[in-house]
Amino acid sequence: MTPHPGRRRALRTCAAALLIAAAAGCGISTTGPVRAGAPASGIPQPGTETSSVRVYFTDPYGVRAVTRPTDAPLDPQHALDLLLKGPTPTERDRGLTTQVPPAINRLTATTTTGTVDISIPLQAAAGDIEFATVSQIVCTAAHARVPGGRPAAQVHIRIRGIDFGPEEPWTLRCGPNNTATSVK
Template sequence: MNPLPRIRRALGLATAALLLGGCGIGTTGAVHAGPPASGIQPPGTEARSVRLYFAGPYGIRAVSRPTDRPLSPQQALDLLLEGPTPAERERGLISQVPPMSGQLTAAVGQGAVDVFVPLEVRSGDLDVTAVAQIACTAAHANVPGGRPATQVDIRIHENNIRSRTPWTVRCGPNGTVTPVTN
């Protein structure tokens, strides 16, 4: 008798058993892993937040904080001056904006914000990271004119001097600032 047909039949049965056996993962029921997903608000329950910019180990980072209403650039800058929350600090976020309580002011116009800082950039009192934090925080606040934040002109007035010509920047999509030239 020829053993080849029996070997083929045995191999065929073994292959069928493997295919019918599945991948080896047994059936499971529902797995409880925490609360249901959240993040998308039901219609009519619009949540508001303000975007603040802090420095992190990999550059400027935006954080969102819940608010009960849209905040003006001045209100957003006041929050920025308070610095990162403990949770934000745990993520490595810091502020390069030096303390300026009551001295950092913002005035809004159509699609623009005038920011008055008591320091100078060229003297090193205010570094580029701090300028980016201030400009991007102001641009992402409630600015009249309906422009996207990347199109809001932020006019920086150094030493709180209104008579000197300010320099204008815009916040880029990644939290960097670029000069606006006319």
């Protein structure tokens, strides 16, 4: 059985188009390198890294991490001290704020392997503290340098000073989307 003459013409046209496409390559010209501006930046060259710490603030969409450069890795106490100072002017210009109330003017953090104990010097009922406040504190402490080298999501944060009833201290982790997650 012989193909219809119109079909033969279509097959030839298709074959010719494929040959032309194959001969053209993938569009890479034969020119050499072209100057296109400064070299890529943003990732430090090996051996030139400085330390950084993550501090968690809020915006209309939730709790957000801010990475700040430091001279050395910071422990949870120093990271929480930065949190209490609030966002920098540049961070505020980006819409970041804090939900940590001014009454919480000091947080005390002590660390052991994989655990951070935080004392809040404010005897408040759990309903008086915003969830975003707890998430800011928990995630900032969890992402600091904690003995034991656990990933931040596995660091236990035990909070004292908020009346959680018989569950004091409240044990949390920094969970998905920068939210405090209870550890059972």
